[in-house]
Every structure is written in C-alpha cells, then in structure tokens.
Amino acid sequence: MIAKYDALLEDYKNSDEKIINYVKGLWITLWTDFSIELLKRSFTHKSFSNDVHKKLDSNERLEFLWDSILWFVVADNLYHEKDIMQEDMMSLYKISLVNEKILAQVAREINAWDYIFLWLWELNSDWKNKDSVLSDFVEAFIAYLYLDLWEQIAKEFIDKRIYSKFSEIRDNGNVKSPKSVLQEHIQRKYKIIPVYEDFEEEIDEKWNTLLYRTEVYVDGKFLAEWIWVNKKTSQANAARSAIEKLGIK
Numbered sequence: 001m002i003a004k005y006d007a008l009l010e011d012y013k014n015s016d017e018k019i020i021n022y023v024k025g026l027w028i029t030l031w032t033d034f035s036i037e038l039l040k041r042s043f044t045h046k047s048f049s050n051d052v053h054k055k056l057d058s059n060e061r062l063e064f065l066w067d068s069i070l071w072f073v074v075a076d077n078l079y080h081e082k083d084i085m086q087e088d089m090m091s092l093y094k095i096s097l098v099n100e101k102i103l104a105q106v107a108r109e110i111n112a113w114d115y116i117f118l119w120l121w122e123l124n125s126d127w128k129n130k131d132s133v134l135s136d137f138v139e140a141f142i143a144y145l146y147l148d149l150w151e152q153i154a155k156e157f158i159d160k161r162i163y164s165k166f167s168e169i170r171d172n173g174n175v176k177s178p179k180s181v182l183q184e185h186i187q188r189k190y191k192i193i194p195v196y197e198d199f200e201e202e203i204d205e206k207w208n209t210l211l212y213r214t215e216v217y218v219d220g221k222f223l224a225e226w227i228w229v230n231k232k233t234s235q236a237n238a239a240r241s242a243i244e245k246l247g248i249k
Contacts, residue, residue, distance in 0.1 A: 012040075012048070012117055019043060022115050028145070028153060035148050040117075042144040045133060047119040059140030062147075066139035069146050070098055073158045077166070088240070089175075095248070096175045097162060099184075100135045106161045107134035112141075178239035185248050186218055194218050194242070196235050201227050214238040 016036055023030060023039065030039075046058040074097050078090045085093070096102075107113065116137050145154040169175055176184075186194050195217045202211035214234040215225045224241035228234035 008048075008117075008119070015040065015115075015117075019115060026110060026157075028149070028157065031149060038144055038148050042140040043115055043137065044117045045119075045136070048117040059136060062140035062143035063136060065143040065146065067098075069151070069154055070139075070142055070158060070162070073155050074098055074163055077159070077163050081166075091240075092175045092178070092181075093166065093169065095181050095243075096169050097166060100131045102162065102165060103135035103138040104131035107138050110161070112137050178236050178243055181248060182216075182239045182242050182246075185243075185246070190219065192219055194223070194239075196238065198231050198234070216242045 019040055020030065020036070041057050042059050042062055044058050046060050048058065071094065074094050075090070078085065078093055112134065116133070118133070142154055142157065145157055183193055186192060197215045197217065199213045199215070200209045200211075201213040202209070204210055211227055211229060212231045212234040213225060213227045214231070214237075216223045216238045224238050224245055226234050226238035226241055228237060
C-alpha cells in the first residue's frame with residue numbers, strides 16, 4: 001500500500017510536462033508566465049489533496065468561480081442568437097447546457113480522466129462513470145483558464161466545448177422542462193422528489209374548471225405556486241417559480 005502511495009506522489013511531482021502537453025494538445029496557448037501550480041490545482045481532486053497533504057489545494061476553490069464565468073458566456077451567446085428567444089426559453093437552454101451531464105461529457109471527449117489526480121480510494125471506485133468527478137474538473141479548468149489566461153481563452157474553450165452543443169439540443173428538442181430541472185436538483189440535493197398538488201381555483205356554473213392552482217412542496221414544505229387555465233402549464237410555471245426561488249442555475 002505504501003508503494004502505491006509513493007507512486008501516486010511521484011506521479012504528481014513529475015507531472016508538469018505531462019499536464020502542459022495535455023493542455024497544449026487542446027489547442028490552448030499557455031503564456032510564458034503561466035502558473036503551473038494553479039494549472040495542476042485544477043486537475044487535483046479533493047480526494048488527492050485530503051489524503052496526500054492537507055496544504056495541497058484541490059480544485060474545489062476553483063469550482064466556486066466557474067459558474068459565474070460559464071453562465072455569463074452561455075447567457076451572452078443565447079442572447080445574441082440570430083433566432084430571438086424569450087427569456088423563459090433562454091433560461092431553459094442555459095440550464096440544459098450548463099449541467100453536470102454536459103460537463104462530464106466534455107471531460108470524456110477531451111480524455112481528461114487520464115490527467116486528474118485522485119487518491120487510491122477514488123481510483124479504486126468506478127470513478128470514470130461518476131459525472132460529478134469529471135464535471136468538477138471541467139468547472140475548475142474553466143476557472144483556471146479565466147484566472148491565469150484571461151477571459152478570452154476561457155470563452156473560447158466554453159464556445160468550442162460546451163456552447164457548441166446548443167444546436168444539437170435545440171434540433172433534437174432536448175431542452176429540459178422546468179419540472180425536470182427542479183426534480184433533478186431536488187433529487188441530487190435531498191434524495192427526494194418535489195410533490196405537486198393541484199386545486200380547482202375557479203369553476204363555472206357547469207362545473208368546468210376555469211383556473212388551476214398548483215402548489216409545489218419539498219419534504220412537506222411549501223416552495224412555490226402558480227395559477228393558470230390548464231393543469232400542465234400551471235405545474236410547469238410553479239416549477240419555474242420554484243427554480244427562481246431556489247436560485248437554481
């Protein structure tokens with residue numbers, strides 16, 4: 001076991017050239033004064049930093065920055081699409097583009113798993129099928145590009161690797177519904193699903209329902225509501241209201 005530890009540490013210490021060549025292979029130009037420490041940090045999973053050395057930074061802090069960068073670039077691109085979209089559709093496309101599965105797909109496409117630093121317990125798991133590990137790397141790498149190589153390089157990577165999937169999502173009708181977005185978030189965070197309760201808000205003299213009120217609950221707690229002329233749209237808008245309230249991106 002000690003020999004395996006030593007081998008992983010040795011690989012990390014001698015990985016500078018390997019990482020640099022990998023990044024250059026993605027057609028990314030590294031400035032002459034780039035930070036190899038910050039670059040390697042974007043590849044360092046928390047399992048490695050926690051078990052190797054408490055002072056070795058993982059890519060978790062970089063992940064904090066990525067969403068602001070990525071969300072802005074994607075939102076800006078959607079706003080300037082030649083086919084003008086309303087805000088609600090732009091929001092749905094943005095959510096469909098910027099999610100764990102898409103980012104993990106990007107990591108697989110660029111063969112990132114051969115370069116991410118993981119510790120033994122994570123290496124011995126089925127981690128290559130863990131979207132969370134792969135998406136975490138992409139998030140951190142985007143933050144690295146922004147911090148060390150500036151926003152234009154980060155934008156080029158996002159445009160080429162992530163926003164390029166917009167046409168496929170649009171053409172295949174794969175944009176996620178508000179209910180799907182909300183359910184994925186709640187399941188991921190709380191391991192439960194949201195509950196929708198529908199009420200007949202207004203009925204005419206012939207007992208036809210004129211308005212529905214939909215309430216959304218999570219673990220028995222009220223989250224949001226919407227009133228509309230049909231149940232399906234009422235549920236969708238209640239979910240969208242919940243998404244906004246929770247700040248889901």
